[in-house]
Amino acid sequence: MPTAQEVRTLTHFIDGKMVEGTSGRYGSVYNPTTGEVIAQVPLATAEETREAIAKAQAAFPQWRDVSVAKRAEVVLKFRNLLTENIDKLIELICTESGKTIEDAKGEITRGIESVDLAIGAPHLVKGEYSVNVGGGINAYSAKYPLGVVAAISPFNFPIMVPLAQTSMAVAVGNAVILKASEKVPMTALFVSELWKKAGLPDGIWTVVNGDKDAVNELLENPAVQAISFVGSTPVAQYIYETAAKYGKRVTALGGGKNNMVVMPDADLEQVADAFIGAAYGAASQRCMALSTIMPVGEETAERLVEILKRKIDGLKVGAYTEPDTNFGPVISQQSKDTVLAAIQRGEKEGAVVVCDGRELEIVKESNGFFVGPTLFDHVKPGTEIYEQEVFGPVRNVVRVNSLEEAIQLINEHELGNGVTIFTNDGAAARKFTTEIEVGMVGVNVPIPIPVGYHNFAGFKGSRFGEGHMFGPDQARFFTKTKTISERWAAPVTNTSTFAFPSNS
Structure with a gap:
């Protein structure tokens, strides 16, 4: 465990590399068990965040065009690396959050459930097909990734919530930016290393550390297509109202009583x-x-x-x-x-x-x-x-x-x-x-948290937006659906038709 004399200066993770902050602003990361400062985390400016978004946007087309089966292979490798490094993850979670070892193990296990579901992305993004809906026309729907999406995660689950927010987003072809809690950034940065080792292309996974400046840039930047947030109810409402104003898809989960x-x-x-x-x-x-x-x-x-x-x-x-x-x-x-x-x-x-x-x-x-x-x-x-x-x-x-x-x-x-x-x-x-x-x-179940393949979200002031954190709704939230009608019949007439298309 680091001592007060071994305070680390942390970084961001941008375009496949650990990148030093340039804002000159830092937040202190504490070991809650001892009260000691164990690290300094850079707090990104809006400009730094904007540059990270641009890197992710540039990387997105290549990942979008990778087959969903190949993307699932990368997610599977990432899953294996999580299990191989469970002791390191436990150490990080306990050190920066104060959780017990058993609680940290449980958090990791639940987080991996979300990764397991993401490995099944090829099934979850299947479309629909209808033959001869009329006049020799076939109709089908297909799901496509959104582009750059962002997750803003809380301090109380350094790994479970970020994995739940991001695993499916990666698997279905998006470029993901995680704004981890500045209170527990070390776990997120280590997870970045595992994505790199799993073979994820540079720019597809980004960690930007920061506070409101970074968050507001994610909410307002037109390149960011969707926001997933977990935190307190007042902040969840702010996230939802701000991001929705800028036309983004939003799931913002708040508190519970x-x-x-x-x-x-x-x-x-x-x-x-x-x-x-x-x-x-x-x-x-x-x-x-x-x-x-x-x-x-x-x-x-x-x-x-x-x-x-x-x-x-x-x-x-x-x-x-x-x-x-x-x-x-x-x-x-x-x-x-x-x-x-x-x-x-x-x-x-x-x-x-x-x-x-x-x-x-x-x-x-x-x-x-x-x-x-x-x-x-x-x-x-x-x-x-x-x-x-x-x-x-x-x-x-x-x-x-x-x-x-x-x-x-x-x-x-x-x-x-x-x-x-x-x-x-x-x-x-x-x-x-x-x-x-x-x-x-x-x-007769004290904590009714759904398993990773069921949807997770509350009602009323506990959720803003219509998405969920766990479950198959993640695949829907992080994709857009095109419906295509096509006909390949040989032309039989040169007469134009001016009536609205119908199956009459």
Whole structure:
């Protein structure tokens, strides 16, 4: 692990090469576990970003004209390199994000699912063909790559989200520009090396590091045809509105305030274990993390809160290098301060602190960005701690009297990313899955993230645009469809036809 004396100066990856930044502006990359600066990442200017886009645009025609089967071969080689370098990827993810080793392994595995789907691009870009639709005319549709496309990825998944956003885009023939989070750029740069080794032509994969200057150039530059974004809801809305104004295809996924409804017939020990893992894993820095648990009925709530307290008090917060660590730090000191402020607000709003993450020794004494697991009970809808997403280990208990009340509360919330119900009642589960207005729904599954070959996206303020991150919709999002009508019959008349073509 780098020490404070070994601060690296990072680069961009443009036209197949590591390229030093020229802006003179740098952001600090921290090891969240120690609080040390481990690297300086260049923040690209609009001009640097424009030049990178031009390189990608120049490289695109050659890659477009490569057969889809040959492109899939490159993606397969890339996939193999990911698995061969899994230890290096784990080291990078843990170092720059603070995740545990097991969490990093899980992230890589889920990311590779997206690569696996992209290997099947030859099947997903097949068109349709109709013979003799009328007058000896055959009609067919064909999918073509868009050109230069861009992905803007978040800090909480240094590899899974970028792979989900970009693998299919590469496989179907686009030139891809990744604007990785400036908080976790090292993993993205290493992935660039793997694409190079896999045989991807120079210019087809680009990493531009930066902040708003780089992002705005990607949103406004006419050469960029599509934008895929994952991050907070306010930024997702900005990305969508800005890019759409410039005529781009956009998928912008925002935050989530995800709920677990617990019916009285559920096994509460099982429920507590499922909730704690889904709520506090990765220090709760997941858009699909459970934020709120809704036990139905006072008896269920009393029993469940008692079990949760016992189990949460036994969690271990620490460095990924320490054995049996359940979760590590949040990403930055700013994040830690924001989470601690949210706990204070929750107390002022009248929520009851069941477990107080501020009291852990590591939170008070470490230079790392640690926050312990915090649980509020008797949280009321309408309060800030209920309404707003806390991107850190602060979770809520909202007591409800019925399944109908739980469904109503969830449907009234502005976010609709993920939700789950724990029950042994099939009728309750069916009612829940039918009536709930949320994009990803679980039944006795704590984190209902689809596998890589199903579409991933939320509803309401959790998604702007109509695309998805995982699944076959990726192939549709990153291609355009031409429909062609052709006739090769010998001419039989020299008479012009002025009527609108029809099959009459």
